Amino acid sequence: MIEIDGRRLNARLQAFAAIGGTRKGGVNRQALTEEDRRARRLLAELAWARGFSVFQDPMANLFIRRAGQDETLPPMLIGSHLDSQPAGGRFDGALGTLSAFEVLESLEDAGIETERPVVVVAWTNEEGCRFAPGCMGSMAFAAGEIPAEWQQKLATDGAAFAGELKATIESLPRAQMLPLGFPIHAYLEVHIEQGPSLEAGGISIGVVTGIQGTRWLNVEITGQTAHAGTTGLAYRRDPLRALTTALSGLYEMIMPSDPDARFTIGRISVEPGSVNAIPDKACCTVDIRHPDPARLDELERSIASGITTEAERQRCTVAISRSFDMPPCTFAADLQQVVERAAAERGLESMNMLSGAFHDALFVNRVAPSALIFVPCLDGLSHNEAEHVEPEHIIAGCQVLAQATLLLVSTADS
Structure with a gap:
């Protein structure tokens, strides 16, 4: 002793x-x-x-x-x-x-x-x-x-x-x-x-x-900036709407269905950032964690699929990349x-x-x-x-x- x-x-x-x-x-x-x-x-x-x-x-x-x-x-x-x-x-x-x-x-x-x-x-x-x-x-x-x-x-x-x-x-x-x-x-x-x-x-x-393993993703959705007052819904290509709608679904899906999973959005930014303009670009970071590497792969695919689907629905383009991957x-x-x-x-x-x-x-x-x-x-x-x-x-x-x-x-x- x-x-x-x-x-x-x-x-x-x-x-x-x-x-x-x-x-x-x-x-x-x-x-x-x-x-x-x-x-x-x-x-x-x-x-x-x-x-x-x-x-x-x-x-x-x-x-x-x-x-x-x-x-x-x-x-x-x-x-x-x-x-x-x-x-x-x-x-x-x-x-x-x-x-x-x-x-x-x-x-x-x-x-x-x-x-x-x-x-x-x-x-x-x-x-x-x-x-x-x-x-x-x-x-x-x-x-x-x-x-x-x-x-x-x-x-x-x-x-x-x-x-x-x-x-x-x-x-x-x-x-x-x-x-x-x-x-x-x-x-x-x-x-x-x-x-x-x-x-x-x-x-x-x-x-x-x-x-547990950790992955960080960078998400960038590009739409079209336009006047907030004159652009009707049918003509909007709103990347922030696409991003927030997709994230809402992911919040409801990932952690509630898997107690070992962790899903966090640490940063969100928009450009040009004007109060009376539809954004041209919406970006966020994603932090996902899980003790099973195969499940991490599944989570990354689900996140990419959910965001891409919603971006396409809003007639926007999306780019997703990894910035950190720790098994x-x-x-x-x-x-x-x-x-x-x-x-x-x-x-x-x-x-x-x-x-x-x-x-x-x-x-x-x-x-x-x-x-x-x-x-x-x-x-x-x-x-x-x-x-x-x-x-x-x-x-x-x-x-x-x-x-x-x-x-x-x-x-x-x-």
Whole structure:
């Protein structure tokens, strides 16, 4: 058994929440900003103060290493991210990163020697709100390279990705540089559920079995702009009417008929956007999610068919393209069992669950066995300044992470 310091962990969460803190109690610490760099510097300084080694890679992923008895063994990797949404909460990402660092400190406090090294990671740009896509750091780590097209990306505030990445790396000159990607034994991540299931069930720990697949579509319907007052119904080629009629049908069909499906329209725009003109063009984004890849294919076909049919009825043309395609993933069954055992050893009830959101663990799972541990958040609310996790759940998640980590590093062949 290993005991973590709950007071220290909660104090750390408060200290990091002050970096980019908002008036409503949330956090604005977007990826590769000065606030993000300040959080990275604080974590690195805490690590150096405890005698741990600090590294970063070309993607600015930050690694804190505690040596093992056999330094030739691939390390156990634990962590999450420090970046936030523009009006985000103080627990999304930071909880997992600081819980992982607390595990490292607790091992050191107890003088526990592990067969293999234990490494804490703070992944770069998990949120994807300032630079898209999200999970850039873990994605590049798993691929072993930074996609060339990322170098040309601009932030929502106009900043160049290449320049912001360079400035972030240079903000920690004392950290040693590592190549992108290295062998790891396994990966564990603690995260808030961002949903209501654990809280509703009164359960402390979610053992995540997998992450559902996600596809993003861009829809563009083109009609003909015309005068709002003089153009009768028979002469209209209204793309917005086509779009909204089609979406109404899809809303009624997709999620009501399939509890595992998710269908979301995040953006709608029209051109020319005049109050007294029929639009020439109507566009929207579509986010669809499902744990079954075959069902994702079916959903995409249904969406394309429904929108195309209605567009043709309104004498409009339609173009639909994918902008993001992430297959579902299943986490390693043996690691799930380790997390369940760790929760039981700490006297905590756990339940298996699927994640509706994607996390860094999804991409690390492509190169090493990975597991994701969920803890409840108040009302399931996340990506919101009111995001809240009770101290007892913060401590429970960290205890399970610590116990599971100890189980996985206790022997060289574990």
